[in-house]
Amino acid sequence: MVDFEWYRSFCTIYKHNSVSEAAKVRIMTQPAMSQHLASLEAEVGEQLFIRTSRKLFPTERGKELYSEVAPLIESLEETTMNFKAASLPALTVIKLGAAHEFYTEKILPRLHTYNIRTISSFGTADQLLELLKEDKLDLVITSKKYQIPGIEYVKLMDEQFVMVAPGDCEIRDTDDLELKEQWLSMQHWISYGADLPIIRRIWREHFTKRPQIRPAHIIPDLRLILTAVGNGAGLSVIPTYILENSVDGKAKVIYEDLKVKNELFFAYKLKHKQLPQIHEMMIRIREDV
Structure with missing residues (x-):
């Protein structure tokens, strides 16, 4: 019988074209991720990726399976996150990180219209993402997009x-x-x-x-x-x-x-993905830029 986690691992590998990168995102060991893929391929009865020295490329069967499975996985994960969000304490203040020039030009002029309390921090992309990893920030505006377990990125602007x-x-x-x-x-x-x-x-x-x-x-x-x-x-x-x-x-x-x-992204912890305050802040900033 197919394990649901095999499908989750398959979709993550598909997105990153790499077992090692997928393992980092899912916070798993690389051998465990490889085992998930091997088990799914054995169940399907076909190879799902063509392996090269640097990347994995989906086969036609792999592309077909991803198009069928990915929407179902995303829907189930969203439902799970909504249940989790209902039990999370609401954020009474958003700890926001950005480059001070962007903040001054794009956020500060409209800050008085926000209905959310904020604590702002400034620094380089590397510094701010490190603070996000440590839960010292809730939302970061960054020009760099590193694969960090537990952190998700959404494009803000060019x-x-x-x-x-x-x-x-x-x-x-x-x-x-x-x-x-x-x-x-x-x-x-x-x-x-x-x-x-x-x-x-x-x-x-x-x-x-x-x-x-x-x-x-x-x-x-x-x-x-x-x-x-x-x-x-x-x-x-x-x-x-x-x-x-x-x-x-x-x-x-x-x-x-x-x-x-140059692309700019919002970055936030996956555990905060469904919090309405995070979404509201991103919407307000996107409207203002």
Whole structure:
């Protein structure tokens, strides 16, 4: 007889294309996860995945089984979570974590309209997700999506990053991508961190190489970076929502074709998935951004 847990393991493997990643998500050992898959394949009588050195790829039978089973598993899990939520104490306050620039630009202006009490914390994505793991935060807005047991992510929005330069900077006028890269590499750069976050993304996505740049200044605050750019300290990369709310207008966007997109997610503990306060907070934030 088929064990319900075999189906849950199968669906998790299907989503992550990996037994090891699925085991982490389900908080199981890898051998136990492999045994679930082997048992289900034996029961079905067919191979459900094609195994390669790095990933698992579903067979046609595997795709068919997933389309049949996944909605049933999700419905049952939702029902179970609803029962659990009914017995959980209501959160009287939401402990919210976000980058302080995003919070200042997107949340703070509408905070007075929220009907939920909040305690806010600021930090990098890594720092905030660690606090979420430790139950020191209830809801996090993050640009990173790690596979952490017991934590679920829901997409919030896309943010666009563009290159900015001082208003009086003379830009090399060319459509040649190689000449643009050469000119940009010769400029002074201001970075959010030593590892050139987002700047590195632009080089990788548009120039297919790593940037040969040593930042002239490292400033871990996007609004202060924009001020420094406007004052002539160098070039940088800024999200468009920061530019839209800028009042001095001393910086200008350059090479708009070299922009990059960055995804932002809500992250929360699975045990809080059905709490109405979490859902209400996510709805309010999504409406405001």
